[in-house]
Amino acid sequence: MPELPEVETTRRGLSPLLEGQTIERLEVRDGRLRWPVPEALPERLVGARIATLERRAKYLLLTTDRGGVLLHLGMSGSLRHCTATTPLRTHDHLILHLTNGSQVRFHDPRRFGCCLPLPETGAPHPLLAALGPEPLDTAFDGDYLFQRSRRRRGPVKTFIMDQDIVVGVGNIYATEALFLAGIRPGRAAGRVTRAEYERLAECVRTVLGAAIEQGGTTLRDFLREDGTHGYFRQSLRVYGRAGEPCLQCATPLRNRRIGQRASAYCPTCQR
DNA sequence: CTTTAGGCCTGACGGC
DNA sequence: TGCCGTCAGGCCTAAA
Numbered sequence: 310m311p312e313l314p315e316v317e318t319t320r321r322g323l324s325p326l327l328e329g330q331t332i333e334r335l336e337v338r339d340g341r342l343r344w345p346v347p348e349a350l351p352e353r354l355v356g357a358r359i360a361t362l363e364r365r366a367k368y369l370l371l372t373t374d375r376g377g378v379l380l381h382l383g384m385s386g387s388l389r390h391c392t393a394t395t396p397l398r399t400h401d402h403l404i405l406h407l408t409n410g411s412q413v414r415f416h417d418p419r420r421f422g423c424c425l426p427l428p429e430t431g432a433p434h435p436l437l438a439a440l441g442p443e444p445l446d447t448a449f450d451g452d453y454l455f456q457r458s459r460r461r462r463g464p465v466k467t468f469i470m471d472q473d474i475v476v477g478v479g480n481i482y483a484t485e486a487l488f489l490a491g492i493r494p495g496r497a498a499g500r501v502t503r504a505e506y507e508r509l510a511e512c513v514r515t516v517l518g519a520a521i522e523q524g525g526t527t528l529r530d531f532l533r534e535d536g537t538h539g540y541f542r543q544s545l546r547v548y549g550r551a552g553e554p555c556l557q558c559a560t561p562l563r564n565r566r567i568g569q570r571a572s573a574y575c576p577t578c579q580r
Numbered sequence: 581c582t583t584t585a586g587g588c589c590t591g592a593c594g595g596c
Numbered sequence: 597t598g599c600c601g602t603c604a605g606g607c608c609t610a611a612a
Contacts, residue, residue, distance in 0.1 A: 311606085343588075343607085367606080384605045385590075400590085419589045421606060436608095463583060472607075480605065529591080529604085569585080570605070 311382035313444065313477025314520035315531050315539065316367050319388050322534035323413065324362040326390050332357045332373065336404040343383060343423040346403070350426055354378070366440050366476030376426060379434050383421025387532045389414045413534075441475045444513050449475055451507030458498040458506070465501050466494035467568040469513065478513060480570050481526055481548045486512040488547040493579045494572045495565060519544065547573045 311319075332354050340346035357375035364370070369380040369388075382388070390413050403415035403424060415424065427434055442448040457474055458465070468474060470483045478486070487494050489512040492505055501509070520526060525539030528549075532538055546556055551564030555575040565572050 341589095381606080383589090383607090417589095418591070419605085421589065461582075467583090470606095568583095571603085 311367060311384065311386060311531055312479035312482055312526075313367060314482070314517055314541065315525035316364055316369060316382060316477075317521050318525040318539060319382070319534055320362055320364045320369060323388060323390060326411070326534070327359045327362050327371070327407075327413070330359050331408040332359065333406040333408045336406060337402075338404065339402040339420075342402065342417065342420050343381070344425060346424050347426060350378070350424070353426065365437055366443070366472060367479075368437065370427065372427075376429055379423070379425045379427055379436065380415070381423045383417055383419060383423070385419040385529070385531075386415065386417035386422035388534055389416060389532060389536055390534045391536075416532075439473050441471075441473050444475050444477055444510075444517055449510060449514075451503065451510040454506040454510055455501075455503045458501060461498040463498055464494060464567045465492060465496045465498045465509075466570075466572055468498035469509070470568070470570075475513070477517065480572075481528075481545070482513070482516050482520065484548045484573055485516045485546060488574060488579060489516060491579055493576075494567050494574050547575065549573065 335351040335354050337346050337351060353376055354373065357373035360372045360374065362369060362371055367381060371378040371380065390411060392411055398416060400418045401414045401416050405413040415422070442453070458468055461468060466483050466487060469478050469486070470480065484494070486509060490505065490509040492501060492509060520541040523540040523544065524533055525531060526541040526545070527538035528542065547562055551562050551573040553562055554560065555562055555578055558575065558577045560575055560577040562573050562575055565574070
């Protein structure tokens with residue numbers, strides 16, 4: 310699932326291949342994504358020179374001299390750099406043709422992703438307006454989490470997956486970070502202590518950083534820009550391992566549904 | 581304000 | 597073999 314490490318992996322792979330290149334055309338093969346791809350988007354991008362490929366939260370921002378584009382990979386999306394001879398796959402919905410002959414394909418079986426123009430005014434896109442801090446920035450720490458969590462009665466796992474609190478942490482990395490920090494996912498966010506939040510913030514940074522270094526996690530759909538998969542899956546300690554022994558204490562890992570999402574944890578190591 | 585549930589969408593999987 | 601229900605989940609929206 311594309312969470313922050315997968316999006317960042319994609320950005321790092323694609324940015325040197327895109328920056329400075331010129332767009333020949335954007336081919337919309339199926340524009341029915343999370344929101345429909347606006348009809349006017351392709352014509353606006355013809356001949357545009359790509360300036361940067363940036364990331365904010367789980368969004369990618371492509372900037373050009375003819376306006377920007379906001380991309381989200383949803384939960385099954387990926388971007389792949391290839392040539393015209395690379396065989397088309399089912400669910401290759403968008404193709405960005407570059408004048409150098411290469412192309413970038415937006416592949417998304419579940420179509421939860423999006424491709425939208427950025428406001429021409431330069432104002433931040435409404436989807437980005439309320440987002441919390443980047444977890445790898447200095448504004449994110451235990452003190453921040455502690456302050457924001459007071460009087461919140463919902464589960465701490467839901468709390469750190471809230472994009473208004475901190476961005477980029479989805480089900481996989483929330484599950485892993487809580488295990489590393491020794492905190493049960495179902496604890497009320499407002500009852501988690503300052504010291505525990507210090508640990509949790511550090512564990513979120515550690516797990517995201519390690520996942521980025523390994524090119525993200527490939528469960529089913531996610532592929533890097535060159536078509537290879539990420540390697541962090543083999544580093545997962547609890548996610549997807551319910552019923553199997555804890556790697557620290559051998560207690561069978563449990564599974565609970567929290568906020569409509571599967572949540573594996575160790576009843577011994579996590580309190 | 582916070583919290584919860586529903587919906588979008590396809591593919592994989594288990595049961596019969 | 598095929599059909600069907602369930603699950604996966606990011607994140608918006610509406611409602612409690």
